Amino acid sequence: MSLIHTKDLTKTFRIFEKEPGLTGSVKSLFNRKFIDKTAVANFDLCVEQGEFIGLIGPNGSGKTTLVKMLTGIIAPSSGEISVLGFYPNKLETLFKKQYAVVMGQKSQLFFELTPMDTFRLFKELYGIPEKTYKRNVDDFVELFGVSELLNVQVRTLSLGERMKLELIAALLHNPGLLFLDEPTIGLDAATQRNMRGFLREVNSRKSTTIILTSHYMEDVRTLCPRCVVINGGKKIYDGGTDSLFDMYQSRKKITITFGRETDFIPPEGAETLERSPYRAVFILPKDQAGKIAAQITRDYDIADISIEEEEIGKTVEKIYAAKGLNNETEAGA
Amino acid sequence: MRKYMEVAKIFFKTQIVYRFDVSLTALSVIWRVMFAYIMWGAIFDGRETVGGFTFQAMLSYYVISSFLAAIDTAGVSGEVSARIRGGTFAKYMVIPTHPLKHFLAQTFGAAGYYAIFSIIAAIACALLFRVDMMFSENPAQIALAGVMIIAGTTFMVSYHFFIGILAFKFQDVGFFLHLQGSVIEFATGAAVPLALLPVNARAVLRFLPFTYVTYMPAMLITGQAEASEGVFGLSALCCWAAVMAVICCFTYNRLRVRFDGVGI
Numbered sequence: 001m002s003l004i005h006t007k008d009l010t011k012t013f014r015i016f017e018k019e020p021g022l023t024g025s026v027k028s029l030f031n032r033k034f035i036d037k038t039a040v041a042n043f044d045l046c047v048e049q050g051e052f053i054g055l056i057g058p059n060g061s062g063k064t065t066l067v068k069m070l071t072g073i074i075a076p077s078s079g080e081i082s083v084l085g086f087y088p089n090k091l092e093t094l095f096k097k098q099y100a101v102v103m104g105q106k107s108q109l110f111f112e113l114t115p116m117d118t119f120r121l122f123k124e125l126y127g128i129p130e131k132t133y134k135r136n137v138d139d140f141v142e143l144f145g146v147s148e149l150l151n152v153q154v155r156t157l158s159l160g161e162r163m164k165l166e167l168i169a170a171l172l173h174n175p176g177l178l179f180l181d182e183p184t185i186g187l188d189a190a191t192q193r194n195m196r197g198f199l200r201e202v203n204s205r206k207s208t209t210i211i212l213t214s215h216y217m218e219d220v221r222t223l224c225p226r227c228v229v230i231n232g233g234k235k236i237y238d239g240g241t242d243s244l245f246d247m248y249q250s251r252k253k254i255t256i257t258f259g260r261e262t263d264f265i266p267p268e269g270a271e272t273l274e275r276s277p278y279r280a281v282f283i284l285p286k287d288q289a290g291k292i293a294a295q296i297t298r299d300y301d302i303a304d305i306s307i308e309e310e311e312i313g314k315t316v317e318k319i320y321a322a323k324g325l326n327n328e329t330e331a332g333a
Numbered sequence: 334m335r336k337y338m339e340v341a342k343i344f345f346k347t348q349i350v351y352r353f354d355v356s357l358t359a360l361s362v363i364w365r366v367m368f369a370y371i372m373w374g375a376i377f378d379g380r381e382t383v384g385g386f387t388f389q390a391m392l393s394y395y396v397i398s399s400f401l402a403a404i405d406t407a408g409v410s411g412e413v414s415a416r417i418r419g420g421t422f423a424k425y426m427v428i429p430t431h432p433l434k435h436f437l438a439q440t441f442g443a444a445g446y447y448a449i450f451s452i453i454a455a456i457a458c459a460l461l462f463r464v465d466m467m468f469s470e471n472p473a474q475i476a477l478a479g480v481m482i483i484a485g486t487t488f489m490v491s492y493h494f495f496i497g498i499l500a501f502k503f504q505d506v507g508f509f510l511h512l513q514g515s516v517i518e519f520a521t522g523a524a525v526p527l528a529l530l531p532v533n534a535r536a537v538l539r540f541l542p543f544t545y546v547t548y549m550p551a552m553l554i555t556g557q558a559e560a561s562e563g564v565f566g567l568s569a570l571c572c573w574a575a576v577m578a579v580i581c582c583f584t585y586n587r588l589r590v591r592f593d594g595v596g597i
Binding site for chain 2: 013064065068071072073074075089091093096097101106108110112113117118120121123124125126127153
C-alpha cells in the first residue's frame with residue numbers, strides 16, 4: 001500500500017472580496033461578496049516508502065495547500081486522501097507521531113531556551129524511549145556537526161544553525177514521513193549544500209520518505225529523483241526530475257575568451273548574450289553545442305572556453321509556463 | 334500526562350531565562366506587599382477590623398489574590414485567536430498534543446513561576462519587615478483551596494480557549510473578548526458590589542464559577558471562609574470545568590475543519 005494516496009483531491013477556499021476604499025468597506029458590511037478559489041484541483045498522487053520527492057510550482061500554485069492537507073492542518077473540500085493509512089484531518093495522535101514537518105519560515109524551537117530543552121520536550125511529546133532519544137541526538141548532532149550549539153539560546157543562532165536544529169528536532173522520533181517546506185530558504189550557498197547533504201543522508205540511512213517543497217530548483221535537482229510540478233492547483237508533471245530538465249533545459253550557454261582580437265560572429269540560430277572583440281557569450285540548442293565548440297576551437301585562438309547548462313531559472317520559467325506537460329504519472333509513479 | 338508536565342516545565346523555564354526580568358518580578362511582588370502594608374495600615378489606622386478582616390488577614394488575602402490574579406488565563410483567548418488568524422495555530426495541530434491541554438499545561442507552567450515568587454515575597458516580608466501573614470491552621474482548608482486553584486485555572490483556561498477558537502468561525506473575536514470581560518466583571522462583583530444585588534440574583538451567582546476562581550481560594554487560605562463553603566464552591570467549579578472542557582473539545586472538533594491555515 002502507498003504511503004500517500006490521493007485521488008481527485010480538491011480544496012476550494014471561499015474568499016471575501018471587497019471593493020477598494022472607504023465606500024467599498026462600508027458597502028461590504030451590507031453586501032458581502034465571496035469568490036471561490038480552487039487552490040488544489042483533482043489532484044492524484046501516490047508516494048511509496050523511501051521516496052524523496054520534490055514538489056515545485058510558482059507562488060500561489062497550491063503546493064502549500066497540498067502539504068497542509070497531507071499533514072492534516074486543513075481539511076480537503078472533496079476527494080480521497082490517505083497518509084500512512086490515516087485520514088490526516090482526523091488529527092489522530094498515532095498519525096501525528098509518524099510524521100514530521102519542518103517549515104523554513106516557522107519554528108518549533110523555543111527561542112528563549114536551548115535546543116536541548118526543545119529536544120527534551122519533543123522526547124516526551126512523542127514518547128521517545130530514553131535509549132532511542134540519546135542515540136538519535138548523538139547521531140544527528142554528529143551528522144550535522146552542531147555539538148557546540150546544543151546548550152546556547154536558540155535566538156542567538158544563525159539561520160543555518162537554527163535550520164539544522166529544527167531538522168534534528170523533527171527527526172528525533174524517527175518519522176517515517178518528513179515534509180520539508182523551503183528548508184533552505186535564506187541560507188547561503190555553502191549552508192544550502194551542507195543541508196542537502198544531510199537530507200540525502202537521512203533519506204538513505206533511515207529510509208525516511210521526504211516530500212520537499214522548494215523554490216530553489218537546485219535543491220530539487222540534486223535531491224529528488226522524482227518531482228511533481230503543480231501550477232494553478234493542478235498537477236502538470238509527475239515523473240523523473242532529470243527527464244523534466246532534459247525536456248526543458250534544451251539549450252547550452254557557451255562562453256569564449258579569445259586570445260587576440262577577432263571579428264567572431266555567433267553561429268546562425270544562436271542567441272547572443274554578449275559580444276566584443278575578445279569575448280562572446282551565446283546560447284544555442286544543446287545538440288549543436290559540442291560541434292560548434294569544436295569548430296570554434298579549431299578556427300580561433302582561444303584563451304578560455306566553457307559550456308554550461310542553460311540557467312536553471314530560465315528552465316524553471318519554461319516549466320511553469322507550460323500548461324500541459326507530458327504527464328508521466330502512469331508510467332513513472 | 335508526562336508530555337504535559339514537560340510542556341509546563343518548558344514554560345516555567347522560559348519565565349526564568351532573563352535575570353533582570355526575574356529580579357524585577359521578585360522586587361515587584363515584594364513592593365506590592367509593602368504597598369499593601371502601607372495602604373491598609375493607613376486604612377486600619379488603629380482599628381481592629383475593617384469589613385470583618387483583621388490587618389493580617391487583609392494583607393494575606395491581598396498577597397494570595399494578587400498571585401491568583403497574576404495567572405494569565407485571559408491571554409489564552411488572545412493567543413489562540415491571533416494564531417488562528419495568522420495561521421500559526423497549525424503548530425499545535427501537527428504535534429501529538431491536544432491544544433486545550435497544551436494551553437492548560439503552559440498556563441500552569443507560567444503560574445508556577447508566580448507562585449514561587451509569591452511564596453518568597455510572603456516569607457521575605459514576614460522575615461525582613463516583620464509583616465505577619467495569616468493563614469488557616471486547618472490543613473484541609475489549605476488543601477481544598479489548592480485543589481480549587483487548579484480547578485479554577487482549568488476552568489478559566491478552557492473558558493478563554495473556547496473564546497479563542499471561535500476565531501475559526503468568526504475570524505475576529507474582539508466582541509466576545511469584550512463580552513466575557515463584562516460578564517466576569519459583573520459576576521465577580523468588580524462592576525457592582527455583589528452585596529447590592531437582589532437576594533435571588535446573589536443566589537444565582539453562587540452557582541457561577543467566577544467567585545471560586547480567586548476570591549474563595551484566597552478566603553480559604555487566610556481562614557476567612559468555612560470549609561463547607563469551599564466544598565460547595567469546589568463542586569460547582571469542578572462541574573463548570575468539566576462542562577467547559579467538553580464544550581471546548583466539541584467546538585474545537587467542529588470548527589477546526591474550517592481552518593484555512595492562511596495562504597495558498
